[in-house]
Each structure stands twice: as structure tokens, then as C-alpha cells.
Amino acid sequence: xxxxxxxxxxxxxxxxxxxxxxxxxAAESGxxxxxxxxxxxxxxLRTALVPEAAGGSGLGWSEAGAILQRTGRFAAPIPLGETxxxxxxxxxxxxxxxxxxxxxxxxxxxKVDDGLIEGRLPAVAWAHAASHLxxxxxxxDDTRLCLLDLRHAEAHPLRxxxxxxRDDVVLRGAKPVATAPIEAAAAVGILExxxxxxxxxxxxxxxxxMELAVDYANTRQQFGRPIGRFQAIQQSLAQxxxxxxxxxxxxxxxxxxRDKSExxxxxxxxxxxxxxIRCSEAARLGCAIAHQVxxxxxxxxxxxxxxxxxxxxxxxxxxGAETWWAEELGATVLEAxxxxxxxxxxRDDPA
Amino acid sequence: MAAAFHFELCDLPRxxxxxxxxxxxxxxxxxxxxxxxADRARxxxxxxxxxxxxxxxxxxxxxxxxxxxxxxxxxxxxRYVVLEEMLAAGAPVAAHWIADRQSGPLILRVGTDxxxxxxxxxxxxxxLAFCIGLSEPDSGSDLASLRSKATRISGGWRLDGAxxxxxxxxxxxxxxxxxxxxxxxxxxxHIGLSQFLIDLKSSGxxxxxxxxxxxxxxxxxxxxDAVFVPDSMMVGREGDGWAQVNAELAFERSGPDRYxxxxxxxxxxxxxxxxxxxxxxAARDVGRLVARLATLRAMSISVAGMLQAGATPLQEAALIKxxxxxxxxxTPRLVEDLVGLPxxxxxxxxxxxxxxxxxxxxxxxxxxxxxxxxxxxxTARGLGLR
Numbered sequence: 001x002x003x004x005x006x007x008x009x010x011x012x013x014x015x016x017x018x019x020x021x022x023x024x025x026a027a028e029s030g031x032x033x034x035x036x037x038x039x040x041x042x043x044x045l046r047t048a049l050v051p052e053a054a055g056g057s058g059l060g061w062s063e064a065g066a067i068l069q070r071t072g073r074f075a076a077p078i079p080l081g082e083t084x085x086x087x088x089x090x091x092x093x094x095x096x097x098x099x100x101x102x103x104x105x106x107x108x109x110x111k112v113d114d115g116l117i118e119g120r121l122p123a124v125a126w127a128h129a130a131s132h133l134x135x136x137x138x139x140x141d142d143t144r145l146c147l148l149d150l151r152h153a154e155a156h157p158l159r160x161x162x163x164x165x166r167d168d169v170v171l172r173g174a175k176p177v178a179t180a181p182i183e184a185a186a187a188v189g190i191l192e193x194x195x196x197x198x199x200x201x202x203x204x205x206x207x208x209x210m211e212l213a214v215d216y217a218n219t220r221q222q223f224g225r226p227i228g229r230f231q232a233i234q235q236s237l238a239q240x241x242x243x244x245x246x247x248x249x250x251x252x253x254x255x256x257x258r259d260k261s262e263x264x265x266x267x268x269x270x271x272x273x274x275x276x277i278r279c280s281e282a283a284r285l286g287c288a289i290a291h292q293v294x295x296x297x298x299x300x301x302x303x304x305x306x307x308x309x310x311x312x313x314x315x316x317x318x319x320g321a322e323t324w325w326a327e328e329l330g331a332t333v334l335e336a337x338x339x340x341x342x343x344x345x346x347r348d349d350p351a
Numbered sequence: 352m353a354a355a356f357h358f359e360l361c362d363l364p365r366x367x368x369x370x371x372x373x374x375x376x377x378x379x380x381x382x383x384x385x386x387x388x389a390d391r392a393r394x395x396x397x398x399x400x401x402x403x404x405x406x407x408x409x410x411x412x413x414x415x416x417x418x419x420x421x422x423x424x425x426x427x428x429x430r431y432v433v434l435e436e437m438l439a440a441g442a443p444v445a446a447h448w449i450a451d452r453q454s455g456p457l458i459l460r461v462g463t464d465x466x467x468x469x470x471x472x473x474x475x476x477x478x479l480a481f482c483i484g485l486s487e488p489d490s491g492s493d494l495a496s497l498r499s500k501a502t503r504i505s506g507g508w509r510l511d512g513a514x515x516x517x518x519x520x521x522x523x524x525x526x527x528x529x530x531x532x533x534x535x536x537x538x539x540x541h542i543g544l545s546q547f548l549i550d551l552k553s554s555g556x557x558x559x560x561x562x563x564x565x566x567x568x569x570x571x572x573x574x575x576d577a578v579f580v581p582d583s584m585m586v587g588r589e590g591d592g593w594a595q596v597n598a599e600l601a602f603e604r605s606g607p608d609r610y611x612x613x614x615x616x617x618x619x620x621x622x623x624x625x626x627x628x629x630x631x632x633a634a635r636d637v638g639r640l641v642a643r644l645a646t647l648r649a650m651s652i653s654v655a656g657m658l659q660a661g662a663t664p665l666q667e668a669a670l671i672k673x674x675x676x677x678x679x680x681x682t683p684r685l686v687e688d689l690v691g692l693p694x695x696x697x698x699x700x701x702x703x704x705x706x707x708x709x710x711x712x713x714x715x716x717x718x719x720x721x722x723x724x725x726x727x728x729x730t731a732r733g734l735g736l737r
Contacts, residue, residue: 214734228736231724237734238673238727241355245670249358249653250646256360270645277642327631330638335626338618342439345645346372 004063007043008070014039015074024307027077028163032129037078037101045080047097049088056091061262064088065200065255069248072204072315075307077164079103079126081197086134089190093145093180100131105169106191106319107135107146116173117146125318127167128155132177136187143184146176162314192272194319196258199251199279202315203244205308206286210244212305213237213290220295233293240289243282250278270344273329280322283312355733356666360649361428361656368432375436378409383440387700391441391615392708395448395608396569398522400480403446406437407477412451416459421472427659431652435607441615445519450474452606453599454481454527457546461587461595466548470525484514484528484549484573485596491516492725494529495540495593499575501530501547507581508532508547510555513574518719520571521560526551529592544592548584555579565711598663603720605654605668610647610675612716613682613709617644619702623690633689640685643678647671666733669726676716676723683710 018036027033040046049064050056059067068081079101086102103126110119117137127133133148152174155167214237217228227233254275257268287309291298298305316322333341382405383391390397406412414430416422437444455474458466473479490497499512510530520526526549533543551558555578560568587595617640624633650671657664686692686706696703717723731737 210734214736217736228731231728234731234736235724235727237736238730241730241734242670242674245356245358245650245667246643246646246674249360249650250642252358252360253646253649256362273638274642274645277639278646281639281642323635326635326638326642328634328638329641330634330636331629333637333641334621334624334629334634337626338621341618341621341641345641345648346435 003057004059004066007045007048007057007059008067010043011040011045011067011070014043015070015076019074019076021304021307024075024077030165033077036076040078040080046083046102047087047091049084050091050097054091056087061196061258062252062255065196065252068197068200069204069251072201072206072311073208075205075208075311079129081201082126082130085193085197086132089134089145089193090147093182095145095147095178095180098132098147098177101126101129102132102134103127103130104134104190104194106187106194107137108187108191110135110137110171112138112142112144113173115179116175117148117171118173119171121169121171123158123160123166123318124155124169126165127153127169128157128165133169134190136182136190140184143182143187144176144179145182145186147178148174149177160314162311164311164314188269191319192269193258195272195276195325196251196254198315198318199247199254199275202279202283202312203247203251205312205315206244206247206282209286209290209305209308209312210237210240212308213240213293216294216298227293236289236293240286240293243286243289247279247282247286250275250282270329270332270347273325276320276325277322277329280316280325283316284322287312355730355735356670358650358653358667359656361653361659363428363432363652364426367426367429371429371432372436374409375411375433376440378405379436379440379442383442386441387705388615388619388702389700389705389708390443392613392705393443394438394441394612394615395444396518396712397443398445398480398519399443400446400477402443403477403480405477406444406447407475412447412477413455413471413475416455416471416475420459420467421475423475427655428652431607431655435611435648438607438611439614446480446522447474447477448608449483449519449523450479450481452602452608453483454525456602457527457586457595457599458548460598461591463583465583466586470548479525480519480523482517482520482523482526482551482571484517484520484526486514486516488513488515488572492722494596495535495544497529497531497544499528499530501532501545501580503532504579507579507583508585510547510549510575510578510580513572515561515570515572517571517573518569520551520573521558521568523551525549526573527586529596532589532592541593543590544596545589546586546592546595547580548586549578549580553578553580563711565708569712597665600721601654601658601663601665601668604672604726605651605658605664607648607651609672609720610644610651610678613679613713614644616682616686616702616705616709619705620686620690623702636685636689640678640682643674647675647678650674666730669721669729669733672720673723673726673730679716680713683713 047056048059052058083102086104087097105121154170158166254271257271261268410423411433413422414425501508532545555576557574559572561570683706
């Protein structure tokens with residue numbers, strides 16, 4: 001078995017043992033799941049995406065996508081994806097990776113003055129649980145990847161529908177621990193990585209939501225039979241299945257493009273946008289169906305469903321909301337003109 | 352719960368696909384000079400034998416078949432490149448489409464050597480058009496209830512009954528029809544069905560085109576009155592018709608023709624919206640449309656990869672068809688919304704006419720190849736709900 005599959009299986013077993021309703025409830029009350037996190041650290045997952053030469057496991061982005069899908073499948077209340085991707089960014093820029101929880105954010109709105117960073121990063125996921133933050137900041141001709149120590153930043157806790165920690169991070173003349181030059185285009189790439197991370201989590205959580213709904217439909221009896229025997233319910237669940245399939249394929253295709261672009265085979269922005277938009281759409285449609293099938297029990301606190309659907313609703317909005325990505329992609333396509341769309345859609349093997 | 356469906360991403364073979372795509376595009380560029388938007392919107396319902404023969408001369412029909420049967424021994428994924436380029440350009444492919452997609456592969460899989468030698472080379476040259484005889488006046492989605500029957504007689508079979516909704520029967524050379532060769536039992540309605548290769552010039556066949564809401568005729572009713580079919584024209588084994596038809600449908604339900612039917616409207620729509628000055632909402636709608644298209648393409652190529660590997664991905668094909676026809680059916684409305692089409696038009700080849708055409712044929716998108724409800728029932732079965 002290859003390393004990615006091995007890590008994935010280990011993670012799955014860990015989540016099966018640890019991530020239950022109690023764990024999710026505690027995390028949403030603000031209690032950091034320390035045991036879960038340290039088990040994940042012990043697997044070496046923090047540096048899974050760091051090249052082997054730099055001491056990591058050297059997994060590719062597509063393999064990371066499969067791991068992130070598992071975090072979504074369990075709604076695991078830890079910033080594993082955030083940490084893995086932040087560490088990967090640091091390693092690729094040649095910056096030493098600090099211990100602990102790492103997060104990253106789109107830093108293009110930050111101001112850099114004489115090496116000091118100023119500005120506000122809205123709703124950063126898991127900022128107050130993290131020791132360090134990775135952003136790309138600076139003018140186009142001098143964009144740098146920056147590692148910031150979050151002890152020197154203000155984190156204002158926010159509330160969200162997902163109830164996982166989100167904070168506004170305010171930087172006032174913060175001096176990075178380390179910086180390294182990167183291309184201005186790579187700064188957009190950081191936003192894309194966040195979008196893809198959420199896309200994979202959506203795909204994983206949505207499959208779980210489908211399984212919960214199918215189980216419920218096969219169990220809940222009304223009119224003398226399981227409601228899943230009724231064609232109306234079957235047809236709805238089939239639509240949910242189609243959304244799950246679309247989310248799984250779109251997110252995987254996004255990571256595949258990322259792997260290709262790292263190998264010098266073009267830019268991955270198009271596929272990232274596609275993944276983001278399609279997975280978010282799937283989350284919206286899929287959650288509605290799952291709740292409808294569950295009836296009133298699905299909106300109770302006691303049922304597991306909401307731990308997934310609330311996160312699905314949140315994840316649609318992070319690292320650029322669904323509508324933002326749709327507008328960006330649509331504008332690009334419109335500006336290029338009708339003749340350019342088909343070559344764009346088929347560009348994995350450009351003619 | 353067992354995984355009901357699984358899509359593994361599949362890459363088109365990069366170098367082969369690139370060279371092939373470029374050839375197909377050049378060919379289509381050359382021949383498409385006179386095609387209007389409305390012509391392109393007809394694509395795989397447009398029957399043009401000259402065009403099909405040209406495609407055949409390029410080696411783009413029967414691409415995956417063995418060379419000794421006139422095929423070209425290329426992969427299913429290379430074939431995919433040709434199919435999607437044809438559809439995206441709105442090429443008039445109806446005269447070879449069904450034979451290339453379904454009839455030929457069926458003959459190749461279960462036909463006799465004699466059938467293969469007789470039919471496959473002519474199909475590959477773009478010279479033989481096929482239609483599919485499944486539905487009957489009283490058997491639509493409930494296909495197992497079909498009653499048209501084949502009775503054994505000296506030297507062959509006698510066909511009686513009627514097929515309906517047979518696309519392009521009035522222009523085709525042969526039909527592969529499903530007939531009852533033994534009575535069904537209460538418990539096993541799928542038994543006793545067999546497939547036959549039927550020369551549509553045989554005596555006793557009456558083909559009646561059915562005018563549809565577009566003012567054109569695509570469908571037909573085909574009546575069989577004591578039509579003789581020699582023994583040698585049975586396809587596959589007697590009584591295996593149901594299983595053969597189902598395997599065939601995985602090809603029909605997952606190809607690029609299941610999400611690109613309305614695509615020829617999209618490029619002219621983008622141009623009509625304009626390169627500058629569009630509303631944010633228009634950009635969002637376009638972005639969502641493109642995300643759906645790109646995702647369906649990845650799903651469809653994934654299934655092409657499974658077919659290439661010899662699998663029969665019925666569950667995955669049903670999911671693609673469900674999502675694909677939704678997209679196709681949404682497209683004309685999107686064009687109306689974003690372009691602001693007028694209610695009436697004088698250019699019969701323009702975007703308004705093309706959109707009107709697609710609006711009228713769109714209801715069939717979720718009928719052909721299995722209705723939406725049948726597809727979703729199939730998915731529900733895969734999910735463990737029935």
C-alpha cells in the first residue's frame with residue numbers, strides 16, 4: 001500500500017475512534033481537541049505535503065485532496081488542511097516550518113511598509129488555535145511569502161454557522177519571523193489552495209450527509225414501510241447522489257490541475273474555480289435534500305446531521321464565496337469570447 | 352453501506368489526444384464555413400450522409416474496432432476526443448452516430464463473425480446508418496413489457512408488431528430491434544427477449560415519420576407485418592436481449608452527447624453578452640454554467656476510462672445523464688435571460704432561432720436513453736433504497 005493510502009486509512013481509523021458527537025460538541029464549545037491533534041501530529045501529517053528532501057512525506061496535491069476529503073467526511077474539528085498547506089507553502093519557499101498548528105490566509109489586501117505588515121485578515125479559520133500564520137503580501141514586484149507569529153497579532157473571535165473557530169486577525173506593524181520572495185501570481189495560488197481545501201472537505205462531508213440520509217430513509221417507518229421505499233424519497237436521494245458525485249469529481253480535478261501546474265503544465269486557476277463553484281453548489285442543493293429527507297429530527301441538536309450541514313454551509317463561503325468565484329470565472333470567460341471557451345474546457349491537452 | 356458509485360479521474364492520453372484534437376478541429380474548421388448557429392444546434396439529430404462519409408474517410412468512425420473489421424484500433428479515450436470535438440462544433444453526425452456509439456459496439460461484442468465482416472467495415476466508412484428499436488406504443492419506460500414478437504419459421508424468424516420513437520428510422524438502413532422470442536413469466540419479465548439486425552428495406556416494414564413540435568420529423572413509428580429475418584441476423588444469443596440492451600445503455604448514457612446537446616448555443620451566447628460592460632449577475636451565471644460543464648466533462652471522461660477498462664459503469668452513467676440533461680435543459684433559458692432574446696425573429700439561422708429549436712427539443716433530453724425518473728430509480732437501487 002502506498003504512503004498516501006496508508007496515511008488515509010490511519011486517519012480514518014483515528015477519526016472513527018475520536019470524532020463523535022461529544023468531540024464535535026466540545027470543539028464547538030471552544031475546547032481544543034488536544035488528544036486528536038497530537039495523534040494527527042504523530043502520524044506526521046503536518047508535513048505530509050512537504051518534500052521528502054525537506055523532511056516531509058512528499059505527497060502530491062491530489063493525495064492531499066483525498067486526505068482533506070476524509071477530514072470533511074468526519075467534520076474533524078482540527079485545522080489539518082490549514083496546517084498541511086501552510087507547511088507546504090513554507091517548505092516550497094525555503095522557510096523553516098515551526099512547530100504546532102499553522103494557518104494561512106489570502107494576504108493580498110495587507111500593506112507592507114519597510115518589512116512590517118499592516119492590515120486586517122477577515123475570518124481566518126482556526127487563527128486562535130494556531131501558533132503561526134502564512135500569508136503572501138507585498139506589491140506585485142516584491143511579493144513575499146511571510147511567516148508571522150500569531151502571538152504578536154490580535155485575534156478577534158467571531159461566530160459562524162459552522163461554530164469552528166474563526167477570528168479576524170489584525171496586524172499592526174507585525175514583523176514576519178521569516179520571508180521569502182514568491183511570484184505575485186503565487187499569491188492568488190494561496191487563495192486557490194484554500195478554495196480547493198474547502199472543496200475537498202465539502203465532497204467528503206456531502207458523501208457523509210448522503211449516507212446519513214440513506215440510512216435514515218431505510219430506517220424511518222411511515223405508512224407501514226421505510227420512507228426510502230417511496231419513490232418521491234428515492235428520487236430526491238438520487239439527486240443528492242448526483243451532487244455528491246459532482247463534488248467528488250470537481251474537487252479531485254482541481255487538485256489534479258494543481259499537481260500538473262506544479263509540474264510546469266500550466267496554471268490551475270480555472271480548475272480551482274470550477275471545483276469551488278461546483279462543490280459549493282452541490283453543498284447547497286445536497287444539504288437541502290438531506291434535511292428534507294430527515295424531516296424534523298434532522299434539525300434537532302441531538303441528531304448528527306447538523307454538524308455536517310452547518311459546516312457545508314460555512315465552507316461554501318470561505319476562501320472566496322461561491323458567488324465571488326462564479327463572477328471571476330464568468331468574467332474571464334466572457335472577456336475571452338465564445339471561441340475561447342471550448343479550448344479552455346479541453347486545455348488539459350491543449351491543441 | 353457499500354460505495355454506490357465511484358469516479359476515478361481519467362486523463363486523456365496527452366500526446367495522442369493533442370494530435371488528434373488538432374486534426375479534428377482543422378477538419379471541422381474547413382467544413383463548417385456555411386453552418387449557421389441553428390445548424391449547429393441540430394448536431395447529432397442532423398442527418399448528412401456526405402459528412403459521415405468524410406468522417407469515415409478520416410478514420411473517425413469505429414475508431415476502437417479491430418482493423419480486420421474496418422476499425423482503427425485506437426483507444427476509447429482517443430475516440431472520446433473525436434466525439435466531443437464533433438459535438439462542441441455542432442457537426443451533423445446523425446447518419447453515423449448511433450451505429451458508431453451503439454450498434455457497431457454491440458455487433459462487435461456479441462455478433463457473429465459474419466455479421467462483423469458484413470456490417471462493421473461499412474459502418475466505419477460512414478456508409479450505414481442504424482436506428483434502435485426498443486420502445487413500443489405500449490412499452491416505454493417499462494421496456495420489459497414489450498410485445499412485438501419474433502416467431503421461429505423455416506430459415507429464420509418472422510417479426511410482427513410495432514416500434515415507436517425510433518430516431519431517424521426513416522433515413523436509416525438497418526435497425527437493431529428487441530423482440531420477444533419467448534413469453535415472459537410473471538416473475539421474470541426480462542426473459543425471452545432477443546435482438547435482431549433488420550434491413551429496413553425488407554418487405555412488410557412500414558415506416559411512418561412522426562411530425563414533432565419543431566415542425567420537423569425525428570421520430571418514427573415502424574410497423575412490422577410478417578417481416579422475415581434470416582437466422583444469421585439474430586444478434587447475440589436467443590433470450591439474452593435484455594442483458595445486451597442494458598450493457599449497451601452504459602455507452603448511450605454517459606457519452607459527451609449527454610451533456611453537450613445544447614453546447615452550440617453557448618459560444619454565440621457569450622459573444623452576444625459581450626466582452627465588456629456585462630452585469631455581475633451575468634458573469635456569475637456564466638461562471639456557474641462553465642463549472643457545471645467542466646465537471647460533467649471530467650465525469651464523462653472518467654466513465655470513458657471505465658469503459659476502456661472493460662467495466663460497465665451503469666450507476667455512474669445514470670448520474671451523468673441526470674446532471675447532464677439538467678444542464679442541457681437549463682441552457683436555452685439561460686440564453687434567453689442573459690442575451691435578452693426577442694420573442695420572434697427573422698433570421699432562421701441565428702441565435703434566437705437556434706435557442707427556439709433547443710427549447711422545443713429539450714423535453715426529449717430527459718426522456719431518451721431512459722427517462723429522468725428511471726435514471727433516478729436506478730441510482731436509488733445503487734444506494735440500497737430498493
